[in-house]
Amino acid sequence: MMTIKDVAKKAGVSVATVSRVINESGYVNIDTRKKVEAAIKEMNYTPNEVARSLYKRKSKLIGLLLPDITNPFFPQLARGIEDRMQEHGYRIIFGNSDENEEKELDYIQTFIQNNVIGMISSTNFPEKDIYSNLKIPVVFLDRTSNDSPSVYADGRKGGRIAAQEIIARGSSKITVMQGPAHIKPAQDRFQGAIEVLDEMGITYHVIQTSSFSHTEAEQWAVELFDKYIDTDGVIASNDIVATAVIHEAHRLGKRVPQDLQIIGFDDIPLSSLLSPSLSTIRQPAHDMGREAAGLLIKLIEQDKVEDKIIQLPVSFVERETTRSIE
Amino acid sequence: MMTIKDVAKKAGVSVATVSRVINESGYVNIDTRKKVEAAIKEMNYTPNEVARSLYKRKSKLIGLLLPDITNPFFPQLARGIEDRMQEHGYRIIFGNSDENEEKELDYIQTFIQNNVIGMISSTNFPEKDIYSNLKIPVVFLDRTSNDSPSVYADGRKGGRIAAQEIIARGSSKITVMQGPAHIKPAQDRFQGAIEVLDEMGITYHVIQTSSFSHTEAEQWAVELFDKYIDTDGVIASNDIVATAVIHEAHRLGKRVPQDLQIIGFDDIPLSSLLSPSLSTIRQPAHDMGREAAGLLIKLIEQDKVEDKIIQLPVSFVERETTRSIE
DNA sequence: GTAATACATGTAACCGGTTACACATTGGGG
DNA sequence: CCCCAATGTGTAACCGGTTACATGTATTAC
Structure with a gap:
């Protein structure tokens, strides 16, 4: 495995400098930057997210809990979420709860253990302490809880x-x-x-x-x-x-x-x-997913969010199992 | 956040001992173990998987790449995989590739950056170098590549x-x-x-x-x-x-x-x-998922695996869009 | 010409675990 | 009674990044 040290050695600089280049933080001389970037490209280096996550105490992972993706409604939510999260560089750890509280707790547990930075949950137990005690933002999707962030249809x-x-x-x-x-x-x-x-x-x-x-x-x-x-x-x-x-x-x-x-x-x-x-x-559904993702991202990236509760409109789709209006 | 140090302090032992208790490794006096377990329970401590993953260079996460869960066939695969992985304590990072090579590469990249311990992929590009250069086991699902581990139907x-x-x-x-x-x-x-x-x-x-x-x-x-x-x-x-x-x-x-x-x-x-x-x-489909997960687990936990290619049988399901046999 | 500031870079501590190694202590065999 | 193996526990290095801090040089201000 390639590490930041290898890159530093190849570029003839310290790891701190390499880190600065990668994160575009602090001062780096333009020539140094070029050298480092060359080394990174040549060695095909990508930083270990686990190490980052450990230090920062947060990853680029978000936890997604759905009742059962086998029900065609949920994959649509999931796609909406994923599409939006993808755009922002977040990835998804996924679990099916089967509407089962124990499984749900278990997943939340692992989400936390993996330093997820936020969570989207379609749960029947939004009032549970686990959720209110969480130190990371949670968005309830297709479910609501008093004034917790939620996205749902009417x-x-x-x-x-x-x-x-x-x-x-x-x-x-x-x-x-x-x-x-x-x-x-x-x-x-x-x-x-x-x-x-x-x-x-x-x-x-x-x-x-x-x-x-x-x-x-x-x-x-x-x-x-x-x-x-x-x-x-x-x-x-x-x-x-x-x-x-x-x-x-x-x-x-x-x-x-x-x-x-x-x-x-x-x-x-x-x-x-x-x-x-x-x-x-x-x-x-797809929009609900996108909105939920968007809301979570907001909650993650800025602390203040005005509209924490998003209700999307439903509509009647007239097809062939109903007669024309009389 | 609770850390192993806090537990160690509370139990009056060193972090090494706590770690030994958690992992059931090395020697631990029965009374010490009791004390530590009590402290863990009392503080409701669960180890940080990220820190573990960093040291061990492998997580309990597996990467799952599917073309599109919006197609009802794939959620069934996913459920099969999840159900089995769940039983073995592995969790899933998930991505939709949309049969798009770039997205696929991108996901594989993040899987690696997150130290996934194995990967299940339903890809159109199993022959790509990325796959052969991977240092972690990969199981191709619903797709095959010469003699790489695969699970598919006939x-x-x-x-x-x-x-x-x-x-x-x-x-x-x-x-x-x-x-x-x-x-x-x-x-x-x-x-x-x-x-x-x-x-x-x-x-x-x-x-x-x-x-x-x-x-x-x-x-x-x-x-x-x-x-x-x-x-x-x-x-x-x-x-x-x-x-x-x-x-x-x-x-x-x-x-x-x-x-x-x-x-x-x-x-x-x-x-x-x-x-x-x-x-x-x-x-x-569900069985295909289960089999793929089972195969991956085998590949992860033991290096030698005999049947790396699993072909499952298809069957004709007679319903109402065909006539009775003449 | 000197002080203050911006720029540039390196050293080392830190994140939260695991484990090699050192250092007891205990017990059994001869 | 002594030696060695088994048992029990702690210290510190390590995993691969990030960043506070120190240090040094080049500008800029006055």
């Missing part, structure tokens, strides 16, 4: 829009799928939807779903039609479940959207490719 | 099976979608498929696709029917494109699988939820 509004649209397009026997109880944004959506339903005096049914997993999505869809076969409008808890509902409706010979309208949530990339393509409430 | 076989199945189920005007030219496994599939088609003397058409992106998938599907409207069997380059083909067929009023059979590739989680659900060639 779930309640999304739920409201979903309900409004499906009603406006003529569904009256509506079933709302309620996402996992421990996942805040899922509850926000649900609340938003039933709020509107209640306001408009429309009766509805509720199907509880306890996870967002692909494997179970099918079961909820089966249960849905098992219980409420004559439902003519489904507000799904996310696009995966919505996809399963389309599938099941199809299997039962129901025509979508003529007999049954379906609205999803998230707008994952595949939604537009489904048959029929899925009408859904879009969360700007 | 793409050619997959292509063959796809062709055999679609022919056996009665398609005769087959269109094969050829994946991006620079992606090896995509070409393997394609080769496998046309091999069988040629062997059986069946004429076929080819649609070139230059990416696996969601946004472009729709275009290939449109192009497909634009050029070959009477095709009755499509071998898609992956499940995303296959989904787009179902969508387009649906739009054109073609009945799947009666008028048109479609076989995808990958078996991403959503495939089973599509309408109709997608018949596809399954790659055991």
